Amino acid sequence: MPGLIRFRWIAIVSLLLGTIPLLKWGYLDKRHFPYIIAVLTLLAILNVLAHSIWPKQEDYGQKQVLVHLWVDLLAASGLLFVSGSADNPFVSILCIHSFLGGMLLRKKASYVFGASVLLLLTLLQYETWLDSQKTVGIDFSELSLRFLSQWVLITASWFVSHYFSSLLARKEKRIRLLQDRQHQADRLKALGALTAGFSHQLATPMNSLKLRMERGLRKLPDESSGAREEFEKAQSSLDECVRVFQHMASVFSRSSQSELQRVELPVLVKDLIGVWEKENPGIVVESHLTIDSLWCRLQTLAFSQTLFDLLDNALEASPAQSPLYVRLFQEDTWAVLEVVDKGSGISAEILSRLGEPFVTGKEAGNGLGIYSAQMMAQASGGDFVITNNVSGKGVTSRIRLPLEEK
Known part of the structure; x- marks a missing residue:
C-alpha cells in the first residue's frame, strides 16, 4: 500500500x-x-x-x-x-x-x-x-x-x-x-544430538546400575518374593530406558552419517514389503506401486527401517483382519510413498506435534519411529507428513523424495 x-x-x-x-x-x-x-x-x-x-x-x-x-x-x-x-x-x-x-x-x-x-x-x-x-x-x-x-x-x-x-x-x-523445514530439521537434529550426548554420558552409570541390580537380585533369598518382584520390575524399567536411549542415538547416527545411495524405489519397496509380510504372516498388504522406473538417492538402511516402522504402526492402528495399503507413484519431480491404514485416526493435538521425540498417540509408544522417518526424509532432500484420511478412518503416512534422472 x-x-x-x-x-x-x-x-x-x-x-x-x-x-x-x-x-x-x-x-x-x-x-x-x-x-x-x-x-x-x-x-x-x-x-x-x-x-x-x-x-x-x-x-x-x-x-x-x-x-x-x-x-x-x-x-x-x-x-x-x-x-x-x-x-x-x-x-x-x-x-x-x-x-x-x-x-x-x-x-x-x-x-x-x-x-x-x-x-x-x-x-x-x-x-x-x-x-x-x-x-x-x-x-x-x-x-x-x-x-x-x-x-x-x-x-x-x-x-x-x-x-x-x-x-x-x-x-x-x-x-x-x-x-520452515530447515528450522524443523535443525530442531530435530539438535534434539538428536542432545539425546546422543545423554545416551553416551548415561551409558556407563546405567550399565553399572543394571549390573548391581542383577547382583542384588541374585543375593535375595528365595522367600523374598515381594522384594524380588519389585527388583524385576525396576530392572525391566531400566532396560526400557537403555533401549530408548540406544534407539534415539542410532536414529541420529543413521540420519547424519549414512551415505546416500542411488536406488530404484519401486523395486526396493516391493522387496521390503515382501520381507515385512514374511515377518507378519496373515496380514494383507495391498500394494499399488507404479510400473515406472523411479530412481532416488537415499539412505537404504534408514529408509528400510522407516517403511517397516510405518507398516508396524499401521498394523497396530488397524482393526483386526483389516488390510494395509501402500501406494507409490510419481508427482511432478517427486516420488511419493504412502502407507494407509483404516484405524481411528490421530487427534489434532497429537498430529500437530508428531515428529517430536516422545510425542505419540500410542499408549506404549515413544514417537521415535516418526522422528526417524522425518530425519530420513529430510536427509534425502524430501519430507514426511502424516494426515488423517478424508473418510475419517485411519491416517496416511506420506514420504516424498526427489527424483533423479534415469
Whole structure:
C-alpha cells in the first residue's frame, strides 16, 4: 500500500503537468480544466487519508487494494472521457493500471480488475467511435487497428504482470516452506544430538546400575518374593530406558552419517514389503506401486527401517483382519510413498506435534519411529507428513523424495 500511495502522487503530478500540452494541442477543452483539477484534488485527498490511515492498519487485504485501484482507474478513465477518450495519446496510462492490477492482486480480484480495465477501455473506444461518425474522412480501418492495438497492449500488460506475480508468490511460498523445514530439521537434529550426548554420558552409570541390580537380585533369598518382584520390575524399567536411549542415538547416527545411495524405489519397496509380510504372516498388504522406473538417492538402511516402522504402526492402528495399503507413484519431480491404514485416526493435538521425540498417540509408544522417518526424509532432500484420511478412518503416512534422472 505505501508503494501504491507513492505511485498515486507521481500520477497526480504527471497529470497536472500533462494538461499543459493537452490544452496547447487542442486535445483538452478549457471548459473541462476545472473538472480535471477537481478529480486530481479528490485523488490527493484520498492519498492523504490513505497515508494517515495506513500506519494504523496491520495489513491491507485484497479488497482494500482492489478499491484503491478502482478509484485510480475511474479517475483516469474520467479524465480520458473529457480529453479525447481512446483518441487521447495518454490512453496508454490504462496499461499502467492493468500492470498494477496484475501485480498487486491475486486470483479472483486480479481477474475482476483486469476485466474492469478492458470494460472501461471499450467504453472509451465506443465514445471515440461515436465521435468519428460525425467527422468526415475518417479511416475506420486505421481506427480499428488502433483500438485493437490498445486491447493487445493492456491485456498483455495484465497478463505479464499477473504471470510473474503468481510465479513470485509460488517462489515465496516455496522459500517459506523450505525455511520452515530447515528450522524443523535443525530442531530435530539438535534434539538428536542432545539425546546422543545423554545416551553416551548415561551409558556407563546405567550399565553399572543394571549390573548391581542383577547382583542384588541374585543375593535375595528365595522367600523374598515381594522384594524380588519389585527388583524385576525396576530392572525391566531400566532396560526400557537403555533401549530408548540406544534407539534415539542410532536414529541420529543413521540420519547424519549414512551415505546416500542411488536406488530404484519401486523395486526396493516391493522387496521390503515382501520381507515385512514374511515377518507378519496373515496380514494383507495391498500394494499399488507404479510400473515406472523411479530412481532416488537415499539412505537404504534408514529408509528400510522407516517403511517397516510405518507398516508396524499401521498394523497396530488397524482393526483386526483389516488390510494395509501402500501406494507409490510419481508427482511432478517427486516420488511419493504412502502407507494407509483404516484405524481411528490421530487427534489434532497429537498430529500437530508428531515428529517430536516422545510425542505419540500410542499408549506404549515413544514417537521415535516418526522422528526417524522425518530425519530420513529430510536427509534425502524430501519430507514426511502424516494426515488423517478424508473418510475419517485411519491416517496416511506420506514420504516424498526427489527424483533423479534415469
